[in-house]
Amino acid sequence: MQIQDLPYSDPGVxxxxxxxxxxxxxxxxxLGGQLKALAWGLLHFVSVSALPFCVGxxxxxxxxRSGTRLALTGGLLVLCGAAIAVGDTFLHRSAVTNWITAAARVQQLLARKAALLGSALTRRVAAGEVVAVSTGDVEKIGWFVEAVSRFTAAALTVVVVGVALLFYQPALGWVVAAGLPLxxxxxxxxxxxxxxxxxLQRTKAGRATELASDTVAGLRVLRGIGGEDLFLDRYRRASQEVRHAAVRSARMWSLISAIQVLLPGLLLIAVVWHGVHLARQxxxxxxxLVTVYSAVMILNYPLQHFTEIAMAYSFSRPSAKRAARVLSLERATDTGGSRADTxxxxxxxxxxxxxxxxxxRLTAVVCGDPDAAGLLAERLGGHPADAGTSVLLGGVPLDELSLEAARTxxxxxxxxxxxxxxxxxxxLDVPASGAVRAEDALAAAQCxxxxxxxxxxxxxVADPMDARITERGRSLSGGQRQRLALARSLITDPGVLVLDEPTSAVDSHTEARIAEGIRALRSGRTTVVFTSSPLLLDRADRVVLVHEGEVAAVGLHRELVRTERRYRAVVTRETDEEAALRDAAPEENASALHAGTGETEGALRGRADETEAALRGRGADETETALRGRADETEAALRGRGADETETALRGRRALEEIEESA
Known part of the structure; x- marks a missing residue:
């Protein structure tokens, strides 16, 4: 795999x-890229290690005083220099290719997993950790993959040089052979x-990244409540913890590097001391002696890669662990069974x-717990938090559908x-059936x-469709973002559309128009709306109350308001005291209602007779004035009467309107 061939057609499992x-x-x-890098690495390191023999x-x-051997040795030095240059160039090229292709493979795997899990990913793994894995951790993993081939070439070179010194000069070679493993x-x-x-450093850095990511995402809210300083202090403390952990880690690695310099130096001193003693004899x-001395000195170069591979593995192992944790996540409904495409x-x-x-039909779901409502909405989409009984669509479990079929x-x-x-x-350019135009969806969402x-x-920009939207729509208000997202969902026109509080950030007038728009545009299509808004509930074909994880009541909005106390507690915010007063004296309320009804009916009959007489004896202008006066009178009566008489008063108002129409 070369860089120009990226991305992978299939990154694998x-x-x-x-x-x-x-x-x-x-x-x-x-494996192919590693072997290529290993071959160039051997050429480079062996050529470097051959220089001491040429110098000797x-x-x-x-x-x-042999000019011929000196000339041959000069030729060998030139050849070694050329091999060093070529080997180093192509080793670097191959190693970097391995690093980039490995990082690209990991990023593709993470992107595929994110697309597979959807919004369920951030419920299982913090958003900041996902960002850390896909950026810093990918670099650490690529570094280790790159360093493996260099380390292997360096290790083989050390072995080759140690064996060569044993054959070249056994008296000094055994000192080198014994000291190199140490x-x-x-x-x-x-x-x-x-x-x-x-x-520890990576963990603290990941936490700081998560905190920064969450703070940036909620910066608008923090500024609204004056919480910037609080979160700034938290991030400052988290940043200092990362700094202290990095310093402690650096101290340990500096100690390792010092040992890697000290011990080869001691080995070099031992070789020179023993070699001088042998030369005197x-x-x-x-x-x-010069050859062995130079070889030991040159060996410091490949030995440095032992420290590099140790550092690369130490940093990449926790990164790989985090990446593996994300990649091991599966859809809770994935059971390994059949996958239907229909x-x-x-x-x-x-x-x-x-x-x-x-x-x-349009079904509205009322759930007192917003978190439970969100989990239920995800469950209806085939992404439950925990594995269990699957949701059925037309009698077919969603976990038996392929991912594409389920999302369609x-x-x-x-x-x-x-x-x-x-x-x-x-x-708005999203996968869609093509049955809903963008203009119709935007109109239905009141955009x-x-x-x-x-x-x-x-x-x-004259055409709104060409207008730019900033990242996450931060230049728009919450209600505007919500309506654009609703329009995008309506364009998709799925068989089943599940909306979780689609109008929570808009005013009541706009909400009423959106409710009508959704009902009209989704006519004949299955729509489920999680909401507690009476405006949406009143326009639903079917309202379902979910209480403590089970369906508690089913009906129309107005029926449930009258008959279901738990429904009223969620929708009308009725308190326990108000519910107790309502249930305390139902017979008294009924008697008062019947009395008010009789009184109002009698008054309406009298006023109807008066109005009819007035119509016969008065002109058109006087009739209109009289009707307005009666309407004002009725409105005043509505204000002055109790809650139990309101229904009766409304009936009287409707009767007056019918009289006005007949006039």
């Missing part, structure tokens, strides 16, 4: 059982502590709560929809003022 397994899976999937041969040639493995006891400190030549039709039924949304069948708009940056045309605001806020 990762082994997300643990962080190390995920790293191993990444390495196996880039040149020194010995000068001592022996130098290479001396830092192993310190790695667990360094890893723990690195993990005539057991080694000057050229051989989109079913029919009633939407939730066996867990008993909620039934008949096909082709049911669309859920949560209470906090996200608007991506771009033009309005791009925002007229939103379009005007977008045009006024944009330069040289």
């Amino acid at each position: 990762p082994d997300a059982r643990s962080g190390p397994r995920f790293l191993w899976w990444l390495g196996r999937n880039q 041969l040149a020194v010995q040639a000068v001592v022996d 130098v290479a493995l001396s830092v192993l006891p310190l790695l667990p502590r360094a890893t723990r400190r690195a993990d 005539g057991r080694v030549t000057v050229g051989e 989109v079913p039709e029919g009633d939407l039924y939730d066996p867990a709560t008993g909620l039934l949304a008949p096909a082709g 069948a049911v669309l859920v708009q949560d209470k906090d929809p996200v608007l991506l940056s771009g033009s309005l045309r791009e925002l 007229g003022d939103v379009l005007e605001a977008l045009v006024q806020g944009s330069l040289d």
Whole structure:
């Protein structure tokens, strides 16, 4: 895989059982790139390590006054220099390619998982952690994948040089062969502590990132309540904790680096001391001593990659663990069963709560707990928080549908929809049936003022569809964002549309028009609206009260207001005291109602007779004046009467209006 071939057509199925397994899976999937980097790394490191032998041969040639050997040695030096340059160039190229392709694979896997889980992802993993995994953690994982091939080449080079020195000069070679393992493995006891400190640093950095992300997302609200300083102090403390953890981690790694410098130096001193002693005895030549000395000194270069791989693994292991945690998440309804591609039709039924949304009708759901309502809405969309009994659509469990079929069948708009940056045309360019035009959806969602605001806020834009929307629609009010998101959902025109509080941020007049728009545009389509607004509830074909996780009552809004106390507590905010007064003396209220009814009917008959007489004896202008006076009189009566007489008074008002029409 080359960089120009990215992205992958299929990034594969990762082994997300643990962080190390995920790293191993990444390495196996880039075996070709790793072998290529290993080959160039061997050429580079072996060529570097061959320089001491060339220098030793040149020194010995000068001592022996051999011009031919000196010339040959010069040629070998030129050849080694060229091999070093070529090997280093292509090693760097191959290693960087491995780093970028590994990071791209991880990012594709994370993007695919986010698309699969949808909004359920941020309920299982904090949004800040998802951001940290897809940015900083991806870089750490790529660093380890890149360093593996260099470390392997360096380790093989150290072994080759150690064996070569044994054959070249056994008297000095055994000192090097005995000291190299100690130098290479001396830092192993310190790695667990360094890893723990690195993990702590990454954990604190992740928390700080989450805090910053959440603060930026809620900055508007924080400014409204004056909470910027509070969250600034929290982030400052979190940032200082990250700094202290980073300093402690750096101290440990500096100690490891110091050991990696000290021990090779001690080995070099031991080789020189022993070599000088052997040279005095005539057991080694000057050229051989220079060769061994230079080889040990050059070995510091490949030995540095032992520290690099240790650091890369220590930093990448927690990153890989977090990435594996995200990648191991599955849809709660994924049971591994059959996956149908045909989109079913029919009633939407939730066996867990008993909620039934008949096909082709507008069903309103009232739930006293907003969080429970959100979870139920996600459950209806096929994304329950926990695995369990699946929601049925036309008798077919949603978990037996493929993901594409399930999303075509049911669309859920949560209470906090996200608007991506771009033009309005791009925002509304979503997968749709084509039956609903953008103009009709915008009109149904009452987006007229939103379009005007977008045009006024944009330069040289006449068509509202070309107006730009900022990130998450921050330049718009909450109600405007909510209506644009509703229009986007209406354009999609799914078989079942689930709306969670779609009008919570708009005024009552706009809400009433939106209710009519939804009812008209979704006529004949199954729509479920989670709301406690009487304006929406009054226009629903069916209202369902869900109480403590079960369906408690079903009916029309006006019926439930009269008969269901729990329904009134949610919709009308009726208190326990008011409910107790209502239920205290039902017979007295009924008697008062009958008495008021009789009195009003008698008064209306008398006024009707008077009006009829007035119509016969008065002109048109006087009749209109009289009718207005009677209307004002009735309105005053409405203000002065008690709650129990209101219904009777309304009947009287309607009777007067009928008299006015007949006049």
